[in-house]
Amino acid sequence: MLAPTDRAIRLRLAEELAEVEARFSAELLSDLPCVNTLVAHVERYRGKMLRPMLVLASGMASSPAPGDSLALTDAHRVVATVVEMVHMATLVHDDILDDADVRRSGSTVNKLHGNETAVMLGDYLISHAYHLCTSLPSPLPGRQIADATNTVCEGELLQLANRENWDLDEATYFEIIRRKTASLCGACCRLGALLSGASPEIVEGLYTCGEKLGVAVQIVDDVLDLAGDPKTVGKSLGRDLEKGKLTLPTIHLLRSVGPQTRARLMAGLGHTPADARADINADIRPTDPALLDEIHRLLGQHGSLDYALTLARRVIAEAKEALAPLPPSPARDLLLEMADAVITRKF
Amino acid sequence: MLAPTDRAIRLRLAEELAEVEARFSAELLSDLPCVNTLVAHVERYRGKMLRPMLVLASGMASSPAPGDSLALTDAHRVVATVVEMVHMATLVHDDILDDADVRRSGSTVNKLHGNETAVMLGDYLISHAYHLCTSLPSPLPGRQIADATNTVCEGELLQLANRENWDLDEATYFEIIRRKTASLCGACCRLGALLSGASPEIVEGLYTCGEKLGVAVQIVDDVLDLAGDPKTVGKSLGRDLEKGKLTLPTIHLLRSVGPQTRARLMAGLGHTPADARADINADIRPTDPALLDEIHRLLGQHGSLDYALTLARRVIAEAKEALAPLPPSPARDLLLEMADAVITRKF
Numbered sequence: 001m002l003a004p005t006d007r008a009i010r011l012r013l014a015e016e017l018a019e020v021e022a023r024f025s026a027e028l029l030s031d032l033p034c035v036n037t038l039v040a041h042v043e044r045y046r047g048k049m050l051r052p053m054l055v056l057a058s059g060m061a062s063s064p065a066p067g068d069s070l071a072l073t074d075a076h077r078v079v080a081t082v083v084e085m086v087h088m089a090t091l092v093h094d095d096i097l098d099d100a101d102v103r104r105s106g107s108t109v110n111k112l113h114g115n116e117t118a119v120m121l122g123d124y125l126i127s128h129a130y131h132l133c134t135s136l137p138s139p140l141p142g143r144q145i146a147d148a149t150n151t152v153c154e155g156e157l158l159q160l161a162n163r164e165n166w167d168l169d170e171a172t173y174f175e176i177i178r179r180k181t182a183s184l185c186g187a188c189c190r191l192g193a194l195l196s197g198a199s200p201e202i203v204e205g206l207y208t209c210g211e212k213l214g215v216a217v218q219i220v221d222d223v224l225d226l227a228g229d230p231k232t233v234g235k236s237l238g239r240d241l242e243k244g245k246l247t248l249p250t251i252h253l254l255r256s257v258g259p260q261t262r263a264r265l266m267a268g269l270g271h272t273p274a275d276a277r278a279d280i281n282a283d284i285r286p287t288d289p290a291l292l293d294e295i296h297r298l299l300g301q302h303g304s305l306d307y308a309l310t311l312a313r314r315v316i317a318e319a320k321e322a323l324a325p326l327p328p329s330p331a332r333d334l335l336l337e338m339a340d341a342v343i344t345r346k347f
Numbered sequence: 348m349l350a351p352t353d354r355a356i357r358l359r360l361a362e363e364l365a366e367v368e369a370r371f372s373a374e375l376l377s378d379l380p381c382v383n384t385l386v387a388h389v390e391r392y393r394g395k396m397l398r399p400m401l402v403l404a405s406g407m408a409s410s411p412a413p414g415d416s417l418a419l420t421d422a423h424r425v426v427a428t429v430v431e432m433v434h435m436a437t438l439v440h441d442d443i444l445d446d447a448d449v450r451r452s453g454s455t456v457n458k459l460h461g462n463e464t465a466v467m468l469g470d471y472l473i474s475h476a477y478h479l480c481t482s483l484p485s486p487l488p489g490r491q492i493a494d495a496t497n498t499v500c501e502g503e504l505l506q507l508a509n510r511e512n513w514d515l516d517e518a519t520y521f522e523i524i525r526r527k528t529a530s531l532c533g534a535c536c537r538l539g540a541l542l543s544g545a546s547p548e549i550v551e552g553l554y555t556c557g558e559k560l561g562v563a564v565q566i567v568d569d570v571l572d573l574a575g576d577p578k579t580v581g582k583s584l585g586r587d588l589e590k591g592k593l594t595l596p597t598i599h600l601l602r603s604v605g606p607q608t609r610a611r612l613m614a615g616l617g618h619t620p621a622d623a624r625a626d627i628n629a630d631i632r633p634t635d636p637a638l639l640d641e642i643h644r645l646l647g648q649h650g651s652l653d654y655a656l657t658l659a660r661r662v663i664a665e666a667k668e669a670l671a672p673l674p675p676s677p678a679r680d681l682l683l684e685m686a687d688a689v690i691t692r693k694f
Contacts, residue, residue, distance in 0.1 A: 131494060134486045142481045149470075
């Protein structure tokens, strides 16, 4: 049973998220029906709204006035809407990168309307995200969000440059996910705090919390791509190996097996010499089902999925520790709970 | 022989464009070599730098102090760099939409590195464009640029929604190109004027000039796609019909031929009933060379290319008339000359 403060903050958060949804739709409304149809389709992708929640919960948790822990400014709502829009754009463009057919148990934009439309719809979302930023009196949120999206794109490009690199090491993997996923989550928490006028120590703590939470989100995503239940996850799975992307579990596996098995797996996955990699115009590679079965068996046998999840749990513990400078509050509890939920989610 | 003022303004413009190139590279520099390699490739796409020139020339032409007609602020240089970056992003993403292999007589990013990398590289350019905007003290330029890019994306989506619509009318064609090309050119001129502190009348006149110039640029582009010399144009040609896009000359042609020829052409081009259009996941359609030859012959016979170029000339005349509120100056002459050059260009 929830304490009254817990109930109050949950109600408040639900109201704020409804406001974010309303602003999202209002910003994207076009005079062209063909555009509105596409936007309505994308709105069906809406999930847990993790990123807006990070902005709002960080804002509430870092209010410098004790007892005022539910205070948010209009700028918090604008930024929460912007980060949801940026995230939605990355989903639409990611589905092109992953050749994905299914998201949230429905068809992707690229599957329904072609890659061309998905490229432009993602651009439309990005453009509106920045447009919405410029409605704020200060350029600071826009700058921090653009900083984050610069880094997100670098992460994606680094990942693409390492496509079919079956020697990818853990350090590069973490560099990729720090940029492509963690930087935006960090920016969400930092902006929430900055817009509440929090102290530099709290701003820094919240950035670290968000960044680490983002790292864990991506590790769990990568585990689910290999071992999730397709019905529960509701999106195309198994794309990482098919698209030549090593992730934490498969990096662990390839360094855990003997040299003969490693050579056989790499040959099966389609090893390309490093100097030929730049020229790959990679279409989807139909991976042999027998090979995938063997990889699944080996992932279990060598504890590779557990290895990844253990690392994710450690990162989440660090994310929670980073909240130490914050005074106790229902909003801080909410952030701690959101951190735990990253590990337990099945979708 | 050029008058000394003409020489002065040309020198000044060349210096300013060199500064724009330097800022372009500085903004996009990454700590990741794989990103820098891609950016270096895109820099080879650089053409006439029409959009930065519109910002700079409009800024110089609309300075309210007579005799100070070469005065520009730092904000002009930032905005000129931003619009070049936005334009470059649209080229990279357009090449995915058009399945183009060649641009500026070199391979496209999608051809060399795959669509995935081209999607992300375009996003990287867009993100940095807005990032650069936030270095300005006022949110106004960023807002106007985001307004324009919202409209550009709408134009592209409207065009995609009309793919394989062989009944496309001229009004919809003009609506598409007004949004996808003219809106950004209009914003370039307007921002140049606003940043020079020009009067509302001059700001409005310059917007109209830029918008009309953009309309003409697109008409000429569409004519060159049908009838350009591939060696001179330096990019993939004939893509419009292959991708199911009607443009001004082909719209004119289809309404000029008799019903039997029209039915035959539409069947050859792959007429799809309107209610099936939404589901097209269009790959490139290899159009029959004999059909293309016939279309070229008919375009000449029915004067369809001349029809389009005559309209472009009329729009350019209107663009020049819109400059009437500006006091005479070398910068105004430069804008007039740029307008004329839109019609005479062969690439």
